[in-house]
């Protein structure tokens with residue numbers, strides 16, 4: 001029987017929505033018992049949120065001051081110390097999980113499965129390779145612990161109707177490394193919906209040509225109540241901050257509506273939006289590859305079309 | 315700090331003496347990769363191969379550190395078939411001092427790679443390892459984290475900025491929330507994100523010069539590495555393709571379709 005430990009992602013205050021999606025993946029293993037572990041300085045509110053998630057058996061909290069920031073070097077040995085009880089350890093394939101889980105796997109002496117997109121059996125999974133140009137079916141050995149990250153865009157969050165047991169786990173690791181120290185996080189925090197969970201996303205590309213011009217993208221997004229994303233070219237050019245990049249090496253998202261504006265549709269970008277509900281493309285080049293995947297395409301100059309669209313949505 | 319090193323870290327002119335950089339030979343990012351009809355793998359025959367783009371950035375960063383006088387030697391390493399010598403030669407032409415090919419005909423999982431790099435760290439006395447944050451073929455994003463784990467050293471993944479001062483480094487990391495800054499003690503493992511730097515172009519004379527630089531061949535089997543339990547790739551299939559949708563002629567029609575779908 002499978003017993004899965006899901007590592008909660010949080011910012012010290014709130015549970016990240018990636019956790020509910022990771023739980024959805026874990027719970028899709030036949031007959032699995034799923035626990036959530038919260039490593040935090042103060043786990044209280046995070047654990048209460050986690051305990052509401054459907055399909056989980058219990059939440060175990062590991063509180064210590066060193067866990068204030070999610071440093072892989074600090075948290076990995078603590079996970080390893082409690083791994084013995086479990087057959088699987090899952091984390092989200094966000095920068096948090098991608099940083100942490102391979103460190104856990106290596107300390108446990110096993111390889112890791114990255115970006116699970118579907119569960120075929122307790123030890124067989126599908127995952128994308130080559131920027132999503134191929135889907136690989138991979139099989140992990142049955143006789144060792146299985147460590148994996150979950151491609152969160154492939155899963156819908158489990159509902160929050162549970163009231164699972166919250167236990168405080170006894171931290172058994174005495175030796176927490178001090179060689180890695182958190183300094184700060186700089187984020188262009190906005191009131192807009194979070195890119196990874198927004199139901200609508202408007203993204204701009206290189207065509208915007210400046211940070212100022214991106215304003216028309218923000219205006220449209222605000223009209224739609226959408227999050228804002230960007231292509232790598234737009235981020236590289238400094239029009240928008242890195243956390244807005246969508247794609248193979250940015251965020252993989254699955255909104256109901258994705259609008260690609262002045263984005264050509266390179267494979268590395270498309271891999272980030274494959275699971276979107278409806279893709280709208282606005283591009284002045286009718287040959288742009290983005291139109292091959294768009295549900296609705298409009299050949300137009302964005303500098304006239306976008307203000308017009310924003311206006312028309314009143 | 316390690317057996318092969320004559321002087322302890324603080325006593326040397328450079329805090330970072332040797333930098334190890336991984337160079338993986340991968341299908342070039344411009345190639346449209348296709349799955350073989352029997353589902354056994356993707357088609358790599360006759361396809362353009364290149365250095366993994368993230369690894370090129372890793373090498374560029376190492377070279378800049380050396381050129382600033384903060385390190386004295388840059389070693390590039392690849393694990394793979396003899397063909398990977400091509401990518402190592404490119405690395406030498408970019409400016410690396412020494413190349414190592416660990417020859418293996420079968421694919422090596424990230425844990426095996428990490429063990430391989432670790433054995434070179436132990437042998438050569440490496441102070442800093444810079445790897446790409448992921449390889450664009452298997453998209454695993456694991457090796458740097460695994461190497462730092464088994465080495466018992468700090469990891470700074472998805473780095474876009476690296477400042478070395480004495481035996482510490484300050485690293486800016488591209489994370490989902492924005493930019494995270496951490497401080498780490500050296501030795502350490504860094505994994506590079508795309509915006510760390512722009513790799514230099516190789517010039518013809520450098521290619522000629524690179525031919526004289528040492529390229530060392532080691533058989534994977536001779537390292538006696540325990541690669542850990544293997545994760546088998548059972549089958550490959552093409553992804554579900556999205557279908558081409560409708561084209562609308564103007565903004566008004568776009569709004570109409572969006573409204574009809576309940577999206578606006």
Ligand SMILES: Cc1cc2nc3c(=O)[nH]c(=O)nc-3n(C[C@H](O)[C@H](O)[C@H](O)COP(=O)(O)OP(=O)(O)OC[C@H]3O[C@@H](n4cnc5c(N)ncnc54)[C@H](O)[C@@H]3O)c2cc1C
Nearest residue numbers: 205206207231232233247248249250262263264269284302
């Ligand atoms: C290893 C690697 C990883 C990568 N990862 C990512 C990733 O995660 N995400 C990502 O996005 N990219 C990624 N890329 C880059 C990717 O290959 C493309 O270069 C990038 O997506 C292009 O961005 P773009 O579409 O904005 O720019 P371009 O390709 O330059 O396209 C601009 C588009 O705007 C259109 N246009 C211009 N002016 C107007 C106008 N006035 N009105 C309407 N349309 C206009 C043009 O017709 C064109 O189609 C990666 C590349 C590599 C090598």
